[in-house]
Amino acid sequence: MTTVNKDLQKERERCTFDPLELTHLLDGGVEKTAIRREREEFFLSDPQLQDTVPAEYKSHKEKYEDAIRKGCRVLEKVQELQEQGKADMDVFSQVLGGMLGSAILKDGNPLTLHYVMFIPALMGQGTVEQQGYWISKAWSCNIIGTYAQTELGHGTFIRGLETTATYDSSTQEFVLNSPTLTSYKWWPGGLGQTANYAVVVAQLYTQGQCKGIHPFIVQLRDEDTHEPLPGIKIGEIGTKLGMNATNNGFLGFDHVRIPREHMLMKNSQVLEDGTYIKAPSDKLTYGTMMFVRVVLIKDIARYLSKAVTIAIRYSAIRRQCQITSDKPEVQIIDYVTQQYKLFPQLATCFALSMSAEWIWDMYNNVTAELDQGELERLPELHALACCLKAVASSDAAGGIEVVRLSCGGHGYMSASNLPATYGLVTAACTYEGENTVLFLQTARYLVKAWRQAISGQDLPPTVKYLTQLSRGIKQRPWKNTLTCIIRAHQSVAAGKIRLATENMDRRIRSGLSQEESWNQTSIELVQAAESHCRLFIVERFITAVRNLTRISKQLHTVLTQLCELYAVYWVLQRVGDFIRFSCLNVEDVPVLQSHLEELLSQIRPNAVGIVDGFDIRDEVLGSALGAYDGNVYERLYAEAMKSPLNQESVNKSFQLYLKPFLKSNL
């Protein structure tokens, strides 16, 4: 397996730019590439973190047990890094949730929520004293926690949660209870058999009144025996499409008492006598939610890069059919239909990661402003994070399926690692805000912005285009330039926002309530939010590439081609919208189609070079189809040979069932 596949080698030789330059650009500099690679080596070379039998062959229970073993080992190694002073905060998201984590545990890690939700909840919602006590226990891993909010019957609408925490001033305790089956906590990662503590969100009752939902620290299991404590009904929720090692759990309470001090009281408080003191502001809790979404967009872009790397390398190696009948079978990447499946997804990797970077910066600026009491840009950030998370997850999930299918039957195999990658990403369409719900949140902001634009008010940067377009600025004739394409995207977004707003207003005038009118118009509202987001992504991509001045001409050319492909692709995907709302005419469409086809052929010779530039290690790709050396068939065969069914020449089911059946028919 040491020699590289010849076709792949040729692809690398014909590449017109240096993939390493792209790697450094994506990492943020030469040093950062070195640090990332060193960290990957540190974790991935550990023999204790490697599988002899792939997880797919094991039972659900064995998968869990393996995940705990490897999860603990990963954390031990993080502690080693900490002792060496080499651990930054990023290391947790990298090894628990990110690409590196998915290389170690393909199907999720039951310890992730301890760092991603439990500790942040303590930090965000605990008083200074509570933080001092609990965070030190959690941070040094004396306890393992999770975050229990969603219930069997309640997800999106958290005001509807049913779990109650009733204050008993006589004992100064809260009594946690699950009044119904639908009030059982359901979904938290690590809750099943792993965590011994949780932050539990419940309806607070004190002095006979419901004060809404609040967070409480609850011990779930004995620290020594791990047995569930009295009144705690706990277990895992069962297998899923993916992430089967995350140990998602359920949790019911039968009048479980916890001390008053276990309510997280940074914001609201319950005094000893039961007096309730309300939090000064609700907006502050937005922070964590947005943080998770912003990080998610980055991760999603990386998962897509992984899938695209696998499919492009495979398409350069796989030969199938002939284009010309007297020539040998061709690399499938030479089929234009294959390029049309692969390259727009390749461009999407860049489009999403550049948007992710921009909103990451915006998030940091806005939270810095927040700390100084400025809340002004919060709604804009929130509106953007919502639609970006939705578009990123749904485009990436769809894109992974497109490239998986482009690999034919072999893409259907677990050994391709495409099915598991899809399983991880499609989950992100639902968690951290269901996509349709998020689009409608963005739409709410856009409708408001549109009304402000009409009334001549100033608008924040990302919706400023509405100001001009609300004045009915005359459109220029279509030109096949990026500037024109940005303007056209603005016209489409503005046109769809205008139309949705008008249709809603018409319904209100006809006598429907505001809420019902909103619901009746919601198909168009979702589409308006998606168009706004697409504009944002296209504009960010174009601007970011234009601003890359310190890179080689060769790399700049490649990035410009990808950027144009993305922009043109989406005009053609939504060509009806562009004819309706922008200056694009029916006659311009064939020109765009030719331009798209031209871009595909320009990107073709560099496709392998570009994915090489992503610099994703074989262990992270985890794919027989995508490895750097391109020895696809040898790897597929080697993977098959790992199946436990292949360790014996005859399976016992022959003697037990098949032979008696066959013989009975003689």
Added chain:
Amino acid sequence: MTTVNKDLQKERERCTFDPLELTHLLDGGVEKTAIRREREEFFLSDPQLQDTVPAEYKSHKEKYEDAIRKGCRVLEKVQELQEQGKADMDVFSQVLGGMLGSAILKDGNPLTLHYVMFIPALMGQGTVEQQGYWISKAWSCNIIGTYAQTELGHGTFIRGLETTATYDSSTQEFVLNSPTLTSYKWWPGGLGQTANYAVVVAQLYTQGQCKGIHPFIVQLRDEDTHEPLPGIKIGEIGTKLGMNATNNGFLGFDHVRIPREHMLMKNSQVLEDGTYIKAPSDKLTYGTMMFVRVVLIKDIARYLSKAVTIAIRYSAIRRQCQITSDKPEVQIIDYVTQQYKLFPQLATCFALSMSAEWIWDMYNNVTAELDQGELERLPELHALACCLKAVASSDAAGGIEVVRLSCGGHGYMSASNLPATYGLVTAACTYEGENTVLFLQTARYLVKAWRQAISGQDLPPTVKYLTQLSRGIKQRPWKNTLTCIIRAHQSVAAGKIRLATENMDRRIRSGLSQEESWNQTSIELVQAAESHCRLFIVERFITAVRNLTRISKQLHTVLTQLCELYAVYWVLQRVGDFIRFSCLNVEDVPVLQSHLEELLSQIRPNAVGIVDGFDIRDEVLGSALGAYDGNVYERLYAEAMKSPLNQESVNKSFQLYLKPFLKSNL
């Protein structure tokens, strides 16, 4: 669990038609419903075919062993039916591949290919003598076979297969050999550990010449011990996205000798001295391939119905958020965005099943003609079967994901049965002809038809519209009627075929070869084939509903609404095409959008009734979310409790790994 969920009960009470009438219509009559139900009861009530622990929790090996046990039991029951004279030919496809089969073995059956490919190959390609000997052995289950064609490196392009069968006239044997790793057979169901015989497709060499691919019967394993025979390298290919109990296998030959009589010689022959006698016609082998595709379209429609039933019932039960703030949480089916996800898929179930029925009839007519030597309609049937299989599989797979996501987090759980259903259907995008390859086959037919239309030749029924449109018939103004929508679909399909043909011809004129021009134009060619197929489906749906004269007015109204929804939905999905190629104007689009929204609200009260009309038994749905009684939460909880992890209060990984780790940090 005996009471029905109240919301679901209300939905049933408000239904305006009788679901049972729909059931009878779909089954083809009252008697057929009774027979189907009886057959379902016969198989599904058998305790030996029921699981105590769901397969998802088991190891890959255990899943296989269970599948053999259940597979044999299913065939025993089929034999019982045969003895009672109650088994028709349909029973095999029903219990091995169809909906009923997927209720018994969710993740595939290793014995399916014995009936679906092995026996048909013997029938289609064996001489009368060969049939007499082999079919009786196969039919009575003394041997178990599979069909081995695809190789590790070769799928679509069967001329490129590498396995060789070299005739040795000195011993009157064929020597089967796998000269490379890429020549290993790869994928056949049941090949891994199950089958003891296979029909193997190999390149025939005789008298020093290659005569192309031919089928051979090869014994793989000893009939008594099941040990692989000498020279046979055999095993399974490993886990996949779905169908993990089908035991897909690989197979390599090291100079394996078989008697000359084991070549299936109905068509071509090799005489004792090695003389090769060529088959009179190649076209006859098309038959089986088309048969499988035509059956597949039916099955796909049913799988979509299953997913839609689950999602619609769940959406009527699940309550989340408020539309109006002082009212209780609403059924999510009342969100227009949810209706927009569900109802077009509901309409697609009917659209696909009506097209499937039509092409099934056409298939039977054409094969009857074939038997009389008439080959005329074969190309039309082939072109239609190709694009219909492609559109049906890709629409259904996409549709299942849309409705899965519409169920939020619970749709991600295995207990919803939506992930497994997706796994089965998305596989059909690749097997039996990869979809893009199939679209291009249809396109080849359409380009030819277009040229014939221009030159004034008569065209077969399904492409006759090209005749009128090639003459540039003037379009009428848009009317929002089904007749106008059919015409518009015709204009779009014709316009896209014309454009693709012109672009290809332009490339040829500019000096590109015919083949390269085809490749360069292939994006548009695929889109043209898809538009042609969409027209066919829309037209079939509309015509079929119009022709339903013997049904109640109430049911007819419902079916008309679904039919209109499908037609309007696809105009809006491809609105750019309709503006470009049909008489639809930009100003007509809002009218269509309103019409779509109106149809959603008309279908809303009958949605549950319609899926009740599909009459899919709970065991076939296999879903905690979709059961008839609607006790979603009780069933989800009951399913979770089946997890082996939930059978003990503390998992051993606590003592082994987690506790030592936590304690080491104290």
